[in-house]
Amino acid sequence: MTKNIRYALILLSICAVAAFFLALTNSVTAPVIEEMSIQARLKALEAVSGGLEIGEQTDLDNTPFVQYTIDLNEGGKRAGYILGLVTAGYGGQMTLVASYNLDGAMQYAQLLAHSETPGLGSKAADSGYMDKFKDTGANVPVPTAKAMLSDSDAQAISGSSVTFTAIAKAIAAGSEYVKGLGGGK
Numbered sequence: 429m430t431k432n433i434r435y436a437l438i439l440l441s442i443c444a445v446a447a448f449f450l451a452l453t454n455s456v457t458a459p460v461i462e463e464m465s466i467q468a469r470l471k472a473l474e475a476v477s478g479g480l481e482i483g484e485q486t487d488l489d490n491t492p493f494v495q496y497t498i499d500l501n502e503g504g505k506r507a508g509y510i511l512g513l514v515t516a517g518y519g520g521q522m523t524l525v526a527s528y529n530l531d532g533a534m535q536y537a538q539l540l541a542h543s544e545t546p547g548l549g550s551k552a553a554d555s556g557y558m559d560k561f562k563d564t565g566a567n568v569p570v571p572t573a574k575a576m577l578s579d580s581d582a583q584a585i586s587g588s589s590v591t592f593t594a595i596a597k598a599i600a601a602g603s604e605y606v607k608g609l610g611g612g613k
């Protein structure tokens with residue numbers, strides 16, 4: 429019996445020391461990780477802004493796919509929007525930012541976070557992937573199915589249809605949201 433208590437105390441001590449070092453490591457790395465996340469977001473916003481001035485963020489509640497909007501301005505006038513979009517892919521939640529002109533046409537998009545399958549769905553983070561959605565949403569419908577893509581684009585998404593559809597639905601919802609704002613009239 430005393431042998432078991434001794435082993436339990438040894439294990440408890442090991443767990444306490446491990447927990448202390450994990451907490452210490454977390455307290456050191458958490459601010460660095462948070463700063464890197466902020467910098468990655470700012471870089472993505474600049475990448476999708478198209479050189480326009482980035483305004484203030486407005487958070488939204490109860491809007492499917494759209495988490496927040498940021499005005500894009502040129503010469504003191506609103507020229508478009510950046511939308512923070514959330515969708516569900518094959519691997520879980522995906523977040524992206526996309527810019528739209530006032531009539532709802534998507535200009536640029538960039539994936540911020542995802543858990544998609546490496547080599548398949550993760551291709552959505554590659555340079556050029558979002559180009560198949562460029563200038564869609566206003567007069568040209570957002571491609572939400574393979575049949576709406578060119579043969580080369582359709583082959584590029586082969587094996588990652590769930591990811592493609594999730595991104596397409598989020599971009600289309602963003603376009604509809606911008607159209608609902610009535611800025612293109």
